[in-house]
Amino acid sequence: MLFTLRATGPHASGLGYLLHKHPDKLQTFPLAFGRAHVFYPEAADEAVTAALLVELDPVALVRGRPGSSEGGLVDQYVNDRPYAASSFLSVAIAQVLGSALAGRCKDRPELVATPIPLEAKLSAVPCRGGAALLRALFEPLGYEVTAERMPLDERFPAWGEGAHHDVTLRRSCPLVELLSHLYVLVPVLDDDKHYWVGDDEVEKLVYHGEGWLATHPEKELIARRYLKHRTRLARAALDRLVAGEAKDPDAEASAHAEEEAAIEAPVRLDEARLDAVARALSDEGAVTVLDLGCGEGKLIGKLVRNRTFTRIVGVDVSQRALDVASERLKLDRHGGRKSERVELLHGSLLYRDARLSGFDAAALVEVIEHLEPSRLGALERVVFEHARPRVVVVTTPNAEYNALFAALPAGRMRHKDHRFEWSRAEFEAWAGGVAARHGYAVRLAPIGPIDETLGSPTQMAVFSR
Structure with a gap:
């Protein structure tokens, strides 16, 4: 085309x-x-x-x-x-x-x-x-x-x-x-x-339709067709447009991430997670690494300092996050040396992508909880069946530990975009099922300070084959 x-x-x-x-x-x-x-x-x-x-x-x-x-x-x-x-x-x-x-x-x-x-x-x-x-x-x-x-x-x-x-x-x-x-x-x-069209497509329509779609004479047809005739989604989009509630979904996601970081700050969890994932990738002998859902490139920034990793590719659905990552990593300011090892790709983790094949390892750091549970099967197939790296490292919050965060109201999840937060038993059951279905062994490890009753704030699974 x-x-x-x-x-x-x-x-x-x-x-x-x-x-x-x-x-x-x-x-x-x-x-x-x-x-x-x-x-x-x-x-x-x-x-x-x-x-x-x-x-x-x-x-x-x-x-x-x-x-x-x-x-x-x-x-x-x-x-x-x-x-x-x-x-x-x-x-x-x-x-x-x-x-x-x-x-x-x-x-x-x-x-x-x-x-x-x-x-x-x-x-x-x-x-x-x-x-x-x-x-x-x-x-x-x-x-x-x-x-x-x-x-x-x-x-x-x-x-x-x-x-x-x-x-x-x-x-x-x-x-x-x-x-x-x-x-x-x-x-x-x-x-x-x-x-597939879901709530995230409503956000895109509201954002890109700001300033023109609410007054367009064919706004109902546009919303209906853009959202594949899903009436509930079309009505939600039009209601928000008429009310003038257009928001940049990428900027909103960044604000929510900052809120989560503030909640976890007392235990310095962000740095502990990155260190644990980088150490697991190194211990497994990975040389080429995918950072799936790389966001603004924090893990990539840590991995690139280790010359053992010869190729690091970050993938994210947010173009804004990738732009921030490119600036953070200064990919255009190192005479090409860093950019030879680091690449950023725009893409979804829910659809098979040939660009993700052929890597030693993949990391999904605080990614799975942002997906609807019904869509985890699609992610599983993309990563463990199609891309199929030798090692996959996954981290996710431990819901049980939330009771120890003073800044987190009871019953609320750490991030407004989280679709779920699992207990240790729930994460163990999911990880064990994925490993069994795709021929991987899996070991679980805690990240952060450990409470005798509630465990650690973050839980990590390392899949290997």
């Missing part, structure tokens, strides 16, 4: 700064479902064109998709997904152009809010509603819309036209506005998403 963005006028040359991509370079980025390439077909003072080309692996999509046995064998492999501008494009925009989508530009911050004459072209947009829906979605936002319906097959005109359109959008606006509109509305046009 191909997305091109053309800027004209006196600020056109700033497009490279806004996208954080240099016009003289062809850059390639790995994605969970393929690769993305960014290049500039045009780069002049008064006009700059940037292109995002997304390559999908259709076979990998079928093999890694839940329920892939449904439908005919041909339907599974012969479809428009690798070529159509769908939710895959939205994910690629978030991963590859994440800073621009978030409205951040360190080198030229004044450009973020500057209106620029922009022209966006999307090839092969699946539009379930035709050109009329395209206009209904984009014209109220001030775009000039051109849509050309594509034939089913150019070689056989008699077959007629298909449901896909070549789309051009023109508007003078800040780049962040255009990217936010595309991020939300491309999956709406397709009326489908390639991944």
